[in-house]
Amino acid sequence: MPSDLPVGEVLSLLTACCFALSVLFFSRAGERIGSLNLNPIRLAIGLAFLSAYGTFARGRPLPTDASADAWGWLSLSGLVGLFAGDLFLFRALIDVGPRLSALLMSLAPPITALVGYAFLDERLSSNALLGIGLTVVGVCMAVLDRPAKPPAELAPGSLRRHRGRGVLFGFLGAVGQAVGLVLSKRGMGSYDAFASTQVRVIAALGAFAVLLGLSGRAKGLVRALQDRRAMVWATAGAFVGPFLGVGMSLLAVQYVETGIAASLIATTPILVIPFAWYAGDRPSMLSVVGTFVAVYGVTRLFTD
Numbered sequence: 244m245p246s247d248l249p250v251g252e253v254l255s256l257l258t259a260c261c262f263a264l265s266v267l268f269f270s271r272a273g274e275r276i277g278s279l280n281l282n283p284i285r286l287a288i289g290l291a292f293l294s295a296y297g298t299f300a301r302g303r304p305l306p307t308d309a310s311a312d313a314w315g316w317l318s319l320s321g322l323v324g325l326f327a328g329d330l331f332l333f334r335a336l337i338d339v340g341p342r343l344s345a346l347l348m349s350l351a352p353p354i355t356a357l358v359g360y361a362f363l364d365e366r367l368s369s370n371a372l373l374g375i376g377l378t379v380v381g382v383c384m385a386v387l388d389r390p391a392k393p394p395a396e397l398a399p400g401s402l403r404r405h406r407g408r409g410v411l412f413g414f415l416g417a418v419g420q421a422v423g424l425v426l427s428k429r430g431m432g433s434y435d436a437f438a439s440t441q442v443r444v445i446a447a448l449g450a451f452a453v454l455l456g457l458s459g460r461a462k463g464l465v466r467a468l469q470d471r472r473a474m475v476w477a478t479a480g481a482f483v484g485p486f487l488g489v490g491m492s493l494l495a496v497q498y499v500e501t502g503i504a505a506s507l508i509a510t511t512p513i514l515v516i517p518f519a520w521y522a523g524d525r526p527s528m529l530s531v532v533g534t535f536v537a538v539y540g541v542t543r544l545f546t547d
Contacts, residue, residue, distance in 0.1 A: 251498030255507035258491045263345070263514035265484030269333060270341040272476035276467035278333035279460060283451040284467065285477050286325065286444050289485025293441045296486075306438040306445075314442055316430025320423045321443030325485075326450040328419015331412040338409025342519035342526060346385050346512040346534055347413030352541045353378055354421035359428075359501045370543050374506075377540025384533025385526070386410055424504075428496050436494035444485060509541040 273281045294304040309317070335344045353375040423443075431439040455461050467473065495504040512534050516526065526534075 251495045251504060252507055254491045254495035254498070255504045256510065258488050258495060258504075259508045259511045259514060261483040261488035261491065262508065262511045263518065265480045265488055266336065266341045266345050266511070266515055267518050268476045268480030269484065270336045270344075272473045272480060273333055273337050275470055275473040275476075277463070278330065278337055279455070279458075280464050280467035281473075281477060282326075282329055282333055283448060283455065283464065284474075285481040286448050286451070286485060288478050288481035289489075290441065290444045290448065292482055292486035293437055293444065293490070296437055296490075297441065301435060301438065303438070306435075306441045309434060309438060309442055313430050313432070313434055313439070316426055317439050317442035318446035320426035320430060321446035322450055323426060324419050324423020325443055325447035325489075328416050328423055329447075331419060332416030335409045335413035335416060338405040338412065340519065340524050342512070342515050342524050343385065343409070344413050344416075345515040346382060346537060347410065348417050348420060349378060349509045349512055349537045349541055350382060350414060350417040351421040351424075352506045352509045352544055354418055355424055355501055356544050358422055358425045374540045374543030377543060378537045379540075381533045381535070381537025381540055384536065385530040386533075424492070424496065424501055427493055428501050431493060431497070433497070436497060437490040439493050440485070440490045443489070506541045506544050510538055513538055 269281060269285065272285070276284075297306070298304045306314075332344060332348065335347065356371055356375070427439065427443065430442075455464060492504065492508060495508075516531065516534065520526075
């Protein structure tokens with residue numbers, strides 16, 4: 244029967260597929276134009292997709308019907324998740340490549356579980372500690388292991404030189420994603436998921452506009468827009484990431500607890516492996532095993 248369909252779980256897995264593709268697309272674009280330029284560009288493109296969807300599906304190109312409370316919480320979520328969190332994540336993509344960056348983001352579910360427990364009164368089962376432990380162990384296995392072959396897109400020695408910084412930024416990106424997801428659920432309620440995403444994107448875009456203005460890097464953004472190949476990658480990534488992926492992630496948490504949704508979304512690192520392998524980032528066996536251990540740990544978080 245339709246009521247028995249695991250809608251939230253299916254949406255979460257589809258979100259993982261979208262994020263796996265977006266990580267690869269954005270990694271390519273970031274290599275050409277830099278993470279600071281890429282972030283506002285991909286958010287602006289994502290906002291265009293969301294506005295088009297809102298016009299046809301809701302008759303509103305912008306979320307003008309959102310309550311003041313929703314605007315407040317969702318804007319804060321956008322600042323934490325799509326501005327600060329993604330700023331760190333996209334720098335990590337350049338420093339350590341898409342595969343390891345995606346794996347570091349698997350730390351988001353344990354953080355989400357703890358934050359959801361503290362602020363949304365969501366239950367933590369006895370398996371949560373086991374899941375958190377397995378996730379951390381798996382991530383450490385992959386991070387501490389020497390890669391079998393550096394990603395082809397990275398210059399010789401750059402992976403080793405920036406590995407520590409990239410790991411730190413990836414962890415901070417996971418924190419931003421986790422807190423942002425919890426804040427999104429607090430502010431969204433029963434409001435439309437894609438319109439909620441618009442609020443988050445608008446807030447993040449405003450923050451990037453201020454950052455670029457204060458740092459004097461607006462000219463660099465103009466030059467980045469002239470890189471046609473980067474724009475193709477950024478557009479593809481924006482469609483499957485900020486539009487489809489983020490929208491479906493918010494829709495998913497309307498059906499299931501944030502921790503469950505985040506756990507299924509965290510299968511992204513496994514989905515990234517074959518694509519990253521094809522691109523030249525060939526992990527060692529220990530790193531692959533660590534990835535599966537981490538993802539298994541995530542799935543244990545909310546297993547009764």
